[in-house]
Amino acid sequence: MLIALFSAVGVIFAVVVIILINSPGKLEPLKNEQGNVIQGSVSEKIWVDINGIKQGMFIRGENIQNPVILYLHGGPGTPMLQFISYLEQLEKTNERLEKYFTVCYWDQRGAGMTYSKSADSATMTVAQMVEDTHEVTEYLKSRFNQEKIYLLGHSWGSYLGVKTIEKYPENYLAYIGIGQVTNQTESERLAYDYMLSHAKDIGDKDVIERLKKYDPYADDFPTLEYLVKGRTDAMIKYGVGHLHQGLPEGMTFNGMVFRALFRFKGYTLSEKINWFLGADFSMVQLFPIILEDDLFTSSAKFEIPFYIVQGDYDYQVSRILAEKYLDILEAPYKEFIAFSNSAHSPNLEESEKFIEVFCKIATENPLKK
Numbered sequence: 001m002l003i004a005l006f007s008a009v010g011v012i013f014a015v016v017v018i019i020l021i022n023s024p025g026k027l028e029p030l031k032n033e034q035g036n037v038i039q040g041s042v043s044e045k046i047w048v049d050i051n052g053i054k055q056g057m058f059i060r061g062e063n064i065q066n067p068v069i070l071y072l073h074g075g076p077g078t079p080m081l082q083f084i085s086y087l088e089q090l091e092k093t094n095e096r097l098e099k100y101f102t103v104c105y106w107d108q109r110g111a112g113m114t115y116s117k118s119a120d121s122a123t124m125t126v127a128q129m130v131e132d133t134h135e136v137t138e139y140l141k142s143r144f145n146q147e148k149i150y151l152l153g154h155s156w157g158s159y160l161g162v163k164t165i166e167k168y169p170e171n172y173l174a175y176i177g178i179g180q181v182t183n184q185t186e187s188e189r190l191a192y193d194y195m196l197s198h199a200k201d202i203g204d205k206d207v208i209e210r211l212k213k214y215d216p217y218a219d220d221f222p223t224l225e226y227l228v229k230g231r232t233d234a235m236i237k238y239g240v241g242h243l244h245q246g247l248p249e250g251m252t253f254n255g256m257v258f259r260a261l262f263r264f265k266g267y268t269l270s271e272k273i274n275w276f277l278g279a280d281f282s283m284v285q286l287f288p289i290i291l292e293d294d295l296f297t298s299s300a301k302f303e304i305p306f307y308i309v310q311g312d313y314d315y316q317v318s319r320i321l322a323e324k325y326l327d328i329l330e331a332p333y334k335e336f337i338a339f340s341n342s343a344h345s346p347n348l349e350e351s352e353k354f355i356e357v358f359c360k361i362a363t364e365n366p367l368k369k
Helices: 002-021 081-091 126-143 156-167 184-202 205-211 224-238 253-263 269-292 319-328 351-364
Strands: 042-050 053-061 068-072 102-106 149-154 172-178 306-311 334-339
Touching: 042 126, 053 126, 068 126, 068 156, 081 253, 102 126, 126 149, 126 156, 126 269, 149 156, 149 351, 156 172, 156 269, 172 351, 184 205, 184 224, 184 269, 184 319, 205 224, 224 269, 253 269, 306 319, 306 351, 319 334, 334 351
Parallel strands: 068 102, 068 149, 149 172, 172 306, 306 334
Antiparallel strands: 042 053, 053 102
């Protein structure tokens, strides 16, 4: 018994040590293909006072003279740099957006390292988040001496991005929405119908039984219970959620989330715990707001170029609705760019094509120096 006890203690101690080694709370420097640190590059974690609270962000770029991108993460409440870094490691590539741009990965109010147990739910409003985005933008413009920057929004971040460029168009060279939110309640119904139909076609009784518990035309659809227990696993299974092309053999989606976060050195251990707490907190506070809005009627006129980047297999945020939305909105220039081998995250699944697309957008909407 003593041997078993000491063995268990030893295993726990070893796990804790490994976790701490992988959680120094500092970004690794950007390196070239030879493994050398790129001179003049930036790879840092900083805290900035944004509208009364300290908010965390990571800034990476190989040349600080390059144009700046503010990346609005999705969720709500799920910062993404750890996944981007993890996939870079898996693919063993140095081709990244930061070669051509300085990218700010901001952990929004209530999310990631910006989350705290004392977070005030009363401040979790779209109006507040737009003002936060504005202040982060002003910080980046001032720090990198650029009159305008690019605004990139993914999923929930695309909703926040739309609301931001409506109010502060003068700050941005162009807006790029990945997995563009439009009418999320209708999007969820389209996804439900697709998954149920597909499950019947292939005789997937498990998914059929799971989905049949919910009514897509009920007044409270989609509930958080449905999102967690009904649709997410089915979306992953059918390749119409976060990823289309699947995960490395033997890895589940939740396993990838834990592994990417576990290996990411930019967060401390407490910040990694806060990542999960912030994801739950932000989802509860902000997702109902998306469900109550319809951008087709509330936000369809813009003063800057508007691009939508969407995976053909995206049902997490409907590709069909995103294309219809682009058709009806007004903007000086607008373009829908489809990714044929992706679902909700074309920037991760077809990263090299995404970089090419973004460089093209930057060429069409250049930073004037």
